[in-house]
Ligand code: 13P
């Protein structure tokens with residue numbers, strides 16, 4: 605009898621499908637994916653595939669971005685309830701008002717936002733290219749939505765730019781406390797500290813390296829050190845352990861994103877089998893949202 609993994613491989617071939625998975629997904633989902641990466645890597649990969657079907661293991665905004673970049677393809681999300689909490693903290697109407705209130709400033713939007721919000725943005729960014737995108741703006745300032753922590757990190761790296769911050773945040777990264785980091789450092793005094801820029805400024809101040817999940821992986825792979833405190837979502841441990849054999853990683857164990865665990869082998873098999881849970885977006889939203897996403901990819 606075929607195992608679930610074997611059925612997924614067969615269905616993938618029959619459907620001419622590709623499976624993309626974020627670094628926070630369950631280990632077994634990462635293991636059956638064709639590509640695992642951070643938000644930027646996944647967006648770029650979504651533009652490069654010649655598959656007819658993209659199964660996107662991650663949260664809904666990521667699958668929507670794949671659809672925006674591939675309107676002619678079938679994009680499936682294993683569980684449509686996998687919604688990023690931060691992406692809910694901003695609406696298209698609020699962006700339109702913020703634009704009117706800040707003439708001369710461009711709206712830079714973190715990809716952790718809905719497709720209808722992206723349709724109102726001037727340019728998108730991810731955690732790996734946000735500083736480059738903002739510093740390359742011709743305008744003197746920007747309205748940065750929706751993550752106030754990434755926004756304030758970007759502002760600290762772009763001193764010439766006047767940046768208006770939104771008040772959104774990731775509840776998982778926001779929950780990582782200075783106290784937790786101090787305890788991890790005391791328990792592992794030789795470890796280097798890596799932090800995701802969605803963490804609070806006072807947590808970032810304790811980090812040796814700040815960057816996206818893929819930047820963390822590249823740093824750990826290349827570093828001569830063998831022990832790291834990793835201030836991000838715990839799903840990242842699997843990617844690090846697979847790619848950095850023999851190295852040790854310590855996480856704030858409570859930092860877990862439930863939405864990122866909703867893609868399972870069973871839900872992946874199910875959507876491949878019935879082509880269900882298709883990402884559908886109004887044509888006008890896709891057209892308008894593609895400009896800021898493509899502008900970001902061109903800059904990266
Ligand atoms: P990365 O782009 O660094 O993978 O981050 C995505 C995310 O949702 C972090 O919480």
Ligand code: SF4
Nearest residue numbers: 688689690774776861
């Ligand atoms: Fe959204 Fe935070 Fe989950 Fe990333 S970890 S998907 S920002 S809720």
